[in-house]
Amino acid sequence: MAIAMMAASPTRAADVLAANASAAETPAAGAGTSTTFVVRADPRTGKLVRRPAQPAAKPTTPAAPKLSPAIKPEISASKSAAPEISAPIAAMVEQSARTHSVDPLLVHAVIAVESNYDAHAVSPQGAEGLMQLMPPTARMLGVANSFDPQQNIEAGVRYLKYLQDLYKDDTLALAAYNAGPKAVEKFKSVPPYRETQNYVDQVGRRYEAARGDRAAAQAKTTPNQSAAGKATEAPTAAPGAAPEPAAAGEDQHPKLERLVDENGRLSLKTSP
Numbered sequence: 329m330a331i332a333m334m335a336a337s338p339t340r341a342a343d344v345l346a347a348n349a350s351a352a353e354t355p356a357a358g359a360g361t362s363t364t365f366v367v368r369a370d371p372r373t374g375k376l377v378r379r380p381a382q383p384a385a386k387p388t389t390p391a392a393p394k395l396s397p398a399i400k401p402e403i404s405a406s407k408s409a410a411p412e413i414s415a416p417i418a419a420m421v422e423q424s425a426r427t428h429s430v431d432p433l434l435v436h437a438v439i440a441v442e443s444n445y446d447a448h449a450v451s452p453q454g455a456e457g458l459m460q461l462m463p464p465t466a467r468m469l470g471v472a473n474s475f476d477p478q479q480n481i482e483a484g485v486r487y488l489k490y491l492q493d494l495y496k497d498d499t500l501a502l503a504a505y506n507a508g509p510k511a512v513e514k515f516k517s518v519p520p521y522r523e524t525q526n527y528v529d530q531v532g533r534r535y536e537a538a539r540g541d542r543a544a545a546q547a548k549t550t551p552n553q554s555a556a557g558k559a560t561e562a563p564t565a566a567p568g569a570a571p572e573p574a575a576a577g578e579d580q581h582p583k584l585e586r587l588v589d590e591n592g593r594l595s596l597k598t599s600p
Contacts, residue, residue, distance in 0.1 A: 507521055
């Protein structure tokens, strides 16, 4: 056998010895754990070398990939959603609007577009508070603190009433509220500024929608007339009787008339 091994190639002899060594040294089933050796030819020297066999690598289960937590999309509040109006603000609007004979719904539409009822709002141009008063306008109207809701609303409504009396047109009044009276006088209409045109459109839409809701609510609460068609009529005043005083809430302020002289200068005067 030794002669046969010498005649064989080193690699072949190593394989034979490895087979014999494995058969002799592999523990039987149930026996204690022992080290297994193998005989291999050294590729550099060609000599047979006996080394412990490397244990087979255990198959590893790939780790499950870590899942990133689900990202919850942020839902931004829609700008078109109706803002929540607090009771104190609503009462201030009602009081100032009735005092200056301005429709409260128009005031609410202006506030919604101007500041969305944020009493601390400041525009990029520096307008402040609920009705976005510019500091010079606020000082002119006697406002000490534009962020005080009561002062801001009172001054804003008073200024809006002045513009209504000046132009006799809510559209022009709103345009002047946004762009200033000088711009309206310059173009004799809504100025061709995108911001002003969008502003007038948004306030107008809100105002008309609010008026429609108010009319629908009033129609539901108004009692129906009788089948006979008997409707209550206001008593006719006797001839020569003194006219009754105007009802509370009616506009009793003098009207402002605009006069333009031959030089194009604008002047105002009150009419009874």
